[in-house]
Amino acid sequence: VVVGDDLDWVLEQWRAERPDIDATPMGVVGRIQRACRLLERGLGEYFAAHDLQLWEFDILGTLLRSGPPYELAAGALGRASMISSGAVTNRIDRLLARGLITRQTDPANRRSILIGLTERGRALVGGVLEGHVVNETRLLAALGPDDQKHLADLLRTLLVGLGDLSPDERRPPGTP
Amino acid sequence: VVVGDDLDWVLEQWRAERPDIDATPMGVVGRIQRACRLLERGLGEYFAAHDLQLWEFDILGTLLRSGPPYELAAGALGRASMISSGAVTNRIDRLLARGLITRQTDPANRRSILIGLTERGRALVGGVLEGHVVNETRLLAALGPDDQKHLADLLRTLLVGLGDLSPDERRPPGTP
């Protein structure tokens, strides 16, 4: 290994201290954790320069990509972002205060609330989208296109194994 | 694609809503984020069953793998866990209260403090270590050994590109 990352060093330490344990799995899990933190730091810097928090883009982006009429139930937003229902309420409150979303009771099911993008919210998230992808491209630049594809494929297999199924697979069998 | 994960669905939505944008990079970044959250959930469940928080194992494990005399400066602990100095102080306070670590001023540099493992802390983290690796192995089981190695290699390249160098590479050139 010519150039090592932090996990190379961590695994070397474990080998010295606990040679009885095969710490190989830590090399995968630990790298995913570190990559996640470093990437989120890089994403946050871009959004901060555009008056957005990462979590704000997360919610607004989920609404935008859902397509017209850009409305989603609060529960669906929580599942998409993997956050608790309490966190959803909190985020909604603050995006409402910024005038970026609307909140209305679902007429079809009055337990549920529908969150919608305001024109201002739609313009804001739509406007930063291209720059966001450019920023991600920069953060991933150490890997060539083929390696990025390979990485995504390996992570998909891992994620499916962890139960991260797309909505298609989540539907009970036999649903049209 | 026979079985898709959540990101397959996300990218499909972006293609429909914003065909002008190539969202491929989101497929990599988003999968790393989701894998990180799902893995940390799985790690936390194991530690909770052993009266530990994930962050507690994080600190205690860093001390253990540093080898005898199992002492590290507070700053070094913060860098290893990628947390702020304020968070380090907070974590140290609570591990001290549990009697798992010691805290003393570094005699050689009285600005710095040295954190050490108590006998009880060492026994606790050493005792859960093997089960932790078994748990990680289970979480990664969707990938075969070769794929896990390949995944780790791709992530190393990405991490080095993001500046996550091992201590070796962090030393100024010419250092023995």
Place this chain on the structure above:
DNA sequence: GAAGATTGAATGTTCAATCTTT
């Protein structure tokens, strides 16, 4: 009773300001 959302308490983090030591 179960589902969806809200509330408040407990938890834990970052950030800026501060203090000591170098």
Place this chain on the structure above:
DNA sequence: AAAGATTGAACATTCAATCTTC
């Protein structure tokens, strides 16, 4: 002046309890 750690404030999350609606 710079480095290392601590403090308190602001922020954000989870969890359990609660309320409304189905």
